[in-house]
Amino acid sequence: MESSLIVTVDIVxxxxxxxVLKIVLxxxxxxxxxHQLALPGGYIHPEKDRDSLAAAxxxxxxxTGLVSPYLEQLFTFSGGVRDPRGWSASIAYYxxxxxxxxxxxxxxxxxxxxxDVLPDLPFDHNRITAxxxxxxxxxxxxxxxPCHLLPEAFTLTELQHTYEQVxxxxxxxxxxxxxxxxxxxxxxxxxxxxxxxxxxAQLYRLRPDAKLALFNKTM
Amino acid sequence: MESSLIVTVDIVxxxxxxxVLKIVLxxxxxxxxxHQLALPGGYIHPEKDRDSLAAAxxxxxxxTGLVSPYLEQLFTFSGGVRDPRGWSASIAYYxxxxxxxxxxxxxxxxxxxxxDVLPDLPFDHNRITAxxxxxxxxxxxxxxxPCHLLPEAFTLTELQHTYEQVxxxxxxxxxxxxxxxxxxxxxxxxxxxxxxxxxxAQLYRLRPDAKLALFNKTM
DNA sequence: GAAATAGTGTCTTTTAGACAATATTTG
DNA sequence: CAAATATTGTCTAAAAGACACTATTTC
Numbered sequence: 001m002e003s004s005l006i007v008t009v010d011i012v013x014x015x016x017x018x019x020v021l022k023i024v025l026x027x028x029x030x031x032x033x034x035h036q037l038a039l040p041g042g043y044i045h046p047e048k049d050r051d052s053l054a055a056a057x058x059x060x061x062x063x064t065g066l067v068s069p070y071l072e073q074l075f076t077f078s079g080g081v082r083d084p085r086g087w088s089a090s091i092a093y094y095x096x097x098x099x100x101x102x103x104x105x106x107x108x109x110x111x112x113x114x115x116d117v118l119p120d121l122p123f124d125h126n127r128i129t130a131x132x133x134x135x136x137x138x139x140x141x142x143x144x145x146p147c148h149l150l151p152e153a154f155t156l157t158e159l160q161h162t163y164e165q166v167x168x169x170x171x172x173x174x175x176x177x178x179x180x181x182x183x184x185x186x187x188x189x190x191x192x193x194x195x196x197x198x199x200x201a202q203l204y205r206l207r208p209d210a211k212l213a214l215f216n217k218t219m
Numbered sequence: 220m221e222s223s224l225i226v227t228v229d230i231v232x233x234x235x236x237x238x239v240l241k242i243v244l245x246x247x248x249x250x251x252x253x254h255q256l257a258l259p260g261g262y263i264h265p266e267k268d269r270d271s272l273a274a275a276x277x278x279x280x281x282x283t284g285l286v287s288p289y290l291e292q293l294f295t296f297s298g299g300v301r302d303p304r305g306w307s308a309s310i311a312y313y314x315x316x317x318x319x320x321x322x323x324x325x326x327x328x329x330x331x332x333x334x335d336v337l338p339d340l341p342f343d344h345n346r347i348t349a350x351x352x353x354x355x356x357x358x359x360x361x362x363x364x365p366c367h368l369l370p371e372a373f374t375l376t377e378l379q380h381t382y383e384q385v386x387x388x389x390x391x392x393x394x395x396x397x398x399x400x401x402x403x404x405x406x407x408x409x410x411x412x413x414x415x416x417x418x419x420a421q422l423y424r425l426r427p428d429a430k431l432a433l434f435n436k437t438m
Numbered sequence: 439g440a441a442a443t444a445g446t447g448t449c450t451t452t453t454a455g456a457c458a459a460t461a462t463t464t465g
Numbered sequence: 466c467a468a469a470t471a472t473t474g475t476c477t478a479a480a481a482g483a484c485a486c487t488a489t490t491t492c
Contacts, residue, residue: 004223005224005263007226044224044306046299046305050298051297051298052308076295076310078270078271079269080269087263089226089308089310091308155444157443157444172482173444174445174446174447174483174484175483177445177446178480178481179481196443196491197441197442197443197492198443198489198491199442199443199444199489199490201444202445375471375472391455391456391457392471392472393455393474394454396473397453397454415469416469416470418461418462418463418464418471418472419470419471
């Protein structure tokens, strides 16, 4: 009925490593662009994948071993020139994960590169990545999104530091905590403190039922 | 290489009619769901359509006669159960247009129905519409988006009224104008006033170069 | 107790909201 | 000039920002 269309999912997987925002890139096994670094991605399998989100979860699991981190549809990139095989559509997703989950599983299957100094990537993967970085930064200005770059439990200072790294701004400690308090998406982990060389800090985690929290104003 | 996937575009076309937010629905000519009201949509034509945005523009033009109103990608809906023909992906768009453009062209090819009292629609078109309404309302709280529901020139009172209809809230005249002034996406149309039974009002239009303007805070 | 970080409080500045006052039309 | 709407100004209340102060830990 229709000429065949290539439909894929691609994933921009963010993490914060050494205080720098980075993404996961894989070396492609086959043509086109074999052996080049590219975003994790793959075909949709209509028999296996309930929908494109399930396809993204499957691809992420197969290529990086990760299970259900924060994963959200980004945008669908399409057209006749983005893939040498013909007209294609890529339903792009972005994901956030704490670095420890990557290190735990790493058998050098992927590379971590800073988003600000990426090489030329195949297809329109630079464009997809730029779109994802913009979305991450925009959404981080008014939501609890950056929480997902941290481990399950974290201190308020670590959370503030994460916002500062992602947004590349500095925030006032007092104002930051006041705004967090207005929302109510965090809860203290009972009797859990981050120990350091000085005064220990209370550990917090996302409330179990908490959806992505939105600030009225900008963070 | 891959089992065949159906890829379509669907469009949620909004307008404000008699102070009510409505969308355009067309009666389907063929199966599945022949003769039922549904969102304007159609297959992507890889030979003709540069990308999915171009496909959406073409579909909109062919089905409603409209040329390039405000048109933005919404979300891609996909899966094995949304279309009886098999696994499918619909790249959904939403568009805003002033009512006059619909009336000018109307040969009863489409119907206008209020978003709050829609009938059961085929496929997952109710879900797509709900998603579009949410996006429109969310984005209207912090941007100049509702301007596109008005004709090219409009008064500030008309613009305020449009925000109030879309968001279903009432706004203070003075505060509203102060916030508009902070941005700068409007310009007065020289010597153009809306005449009524009382004091005429200055007409404004979007600045020629103006992109979608964003308020720091909520509108 | 000095140093370092955690956590809270207070004052000032900015912004939003309520509402009044003035301005310009028509009949 | 009364009525109606446009447009601007002012006062008050709320929020954000800057910054200082107190608290708790290690060495």
